[in-house]
Amino acid sequence: MTNKLFVFIIILFFIAVLFTAYHLFIQKELPKDINQNPPLGNQQIKCLDCNIILISVDTLRADHVGTYGYLKPTTPNIDKFANQAYVFENAYASSPWTLPSHTSMLTGFYPQKFHAELPTDILPENALTIAEILSENGYKTVAFSTGAFITRNQGFAQGFATFNELQNWQDAQEISQKSINWLNQNQKSKFFLFIHSFHTHDPYSPQDQFIKKIDSDYQGYLNSINISQIVDINTSKTNLSEYEKRRIVSLYDAEIAELDNYFGQFFKTLEDLKLMENTIIIITSDHGEEFGEHGGFAIHSYSLYDELLRIPLIIKIGDQLNHKRIQNLVSLVDIVPTILNIINPKSPILSDGQSLVGTFNNEFNNKAVYSETASSKQYMLQVIEEGENKIVKGTFQPKTRDNTQILPKAKMVRENNYKLISNFNGSLELYDLANDPNESNNLINSLPQIKENLIKKINSY
Template sequence: MNSKPNILMLGLDTLRADHLGCYGYDRPTSPFIDKFAERSVLFERCISHAPWTIPSFTSVMSGLDPIRSKVVASPWNVPNYKPVRFDDTAPVLAEVLRDAGYFTLAIDNLLEMGSHPSWFVRGFHEYINLTDSMFLRHHHVLAEQVTDRMLSTNIQALDGPWFAFLHYWDPHLPYNYPKRYDAELPLWLPDAVSAPDGRDYLPRRGYADEISGQFAELIAQYDRSILYLDNELERLFSGLEMAGALENTIVVMFGDHGEAMVEHQVLFEHSLLYEPTVHVPMIVRDFRSGVTGRIRDLVQHHDVAPTLMALCGIEADWLTTGAVMPPFGPNPNRRFTVSIQDGGAAMRALRNERWKLIKHYDPRQSGLARPAALERVELYDLEADPFELDDISERLPDQVAALSAELEAWRLDALGPTEPDPLLDSEQRVDFNDYPGDPELAEFYRGLVRPGAKK
């Protein structure tokens, strides 16, 4: 057995936490993940740095939050969209592990996105790209393809430790699951609760009067995609266990961002900074120690790298903004998390144990080309209003002022007095009328996505 543990890191694209049984969902979407979580450490409140793939995975790999990595959006390949870049001299997880003697493997296609973010390839001895394009309908990488490729590697035969990063695109649109799952999870809607305005609200979905038959079916398709992913993860772990590849292995399983159903009039997309798009699963299992538990502490993606360094006993000259997640290290007592949104409208959200402040920046300040509401804020009491239905910013101006000051102090501490803010210095935007590639998928997005917080 190797002295250093192996690492299996599973990035599950577009997976919101509250559609998994282990996070309280009442549909059987995730029987394997639920059982796996019982033998793991589950972080109940992992908040994504951004509702987009590239910033989130960059934070995982770099150990930096977006304000330091400068990666604040996904590099869409559309006209007038600013390329997304990352410092070529900044270390990334695969490089640090490679230099520590690990064989490094990725099964992924992030390299194909937009302006080709090359930092996702750095440090990997082998980078297996399963597609020559993005996640468009006729190129979408199915979960079974990722599982098949990993099980064919014979990675357990290596003499030294290994690090494998597997990127599962499911349950991302266009919800490409085998049709047999239609019968396993039929159409279903939960009982309604009364929203503050008196309307019926369907938890984890949206207002009842806004959910048409088509939208109800799309929600069911999202859940079926999760069940399909769950079955493929079970097949992956069964194969690795039979091959003896798990005995000395640490597994990190996380979502990069979530997916809105019909909440806040964001339809089957992951823009904006509400809980459905930024509250993601984070599950860590160390097969060596068997440590288990449910952790309430606030964690984010930049915590993954320092946690793995601690678990593997690797000391590296690597300055990250993250911290070792409890119980694997001392409790950092994080007071709040910060998430960002770019790509059409610049926003930041500060979330603490109770309150959530969403700050919309004036587009004239940020230079964004797409029209948006002028600078304003939203405030939610997550204890009393977990679905973020009642914006109380006008009723609690003192609370808004206190949280705004905390957010601004955090920003200035990260940047200093003169460094430009990458979120506000950006020209990044998405115009779906110019969306390249599959016309059918482009039309699907144009028909469904209506960004904007409901007032």
């Protein structure tokens, strides 16, 4: 090889390197520790080029949904839908409140990766969302959100061609009707529709017909409850009888029933437009709610018990009517890789989660699930009392946080039937959920090997 030819080859090599580096630089930055998780199971479960509807019902406990065993008539329409879908019995939120859990739901990563952990945090531009991925692959992307935090100001409009923020948080009729109108106008498009309903979040003020449906025998005065009353209950300024506490739970259930009524109208529209046949529909939640099980009442965000973390996850794939109840531990971080796997089974999956396609085919994946919160009870009560008024008035301003700031956190890991909680103060709790589903018997001093194994996992998370 002549010296000139050698020099020419070296020059071409450096040009190629610079060209590649340039394109990597101008693209949206991805986290440096991305996992490329291969899809599980066989690839027969697919829905190429199907539409996608992802519905997030804020503050919906799995154990208050009929298909998960609840006895009150809260969700007849969701239950009917679930009878033709995959129902995940052990789905966990990645945080006990809205912003971080939606970060996981829409990116496939745990919230700490993007420092989306406080009410004032912003989902950064380098967070690649499912809407961005689908938009780049020919999908028309639209969102309807009625909730605080899931807003354009806090970064959640990334990838959506249209991002609708509805002003009335708890108007289930409005978000349902606007979504239906959009479907009627765009039924022939290949689309991704994301709906976030805040209807089941406090305050509770359901319509009379749904209160009577849930709690027809009530003889008291309490037909609604506002934010200030909830703060007073949780700061011991107000003492309610057990009868009135049960009434508040009924108000919550009535809000669920009211929302479910509009689910029925939404599902009918999908059937009338024949969209059920070529649409992946996912119903889930970002977290649950606490009603006195571990101290708080009609409040969430600061503790990591199952009433706050165990959420519904129901997936229907096009015209496939495969009803199956799946026991695997799964997480909100699994939603993005599952969607991508179903619409394009050969695509690489970049996520903290894993495609759930294998679980549809009875594949058992013995994995751990994690959750965390940086919001203590005192901090969140202050946010509720002061911050929500700012949100309602439109004066709430998120801000970019110093990412080197170390936040005190509470963390949770569950593997198989054992669950470890590391609290803000450093104390530990260990529960055997198979024998103690209410998390009332702390086994931290009784099971040293399990404790050490879960401590290692939670420290490496």
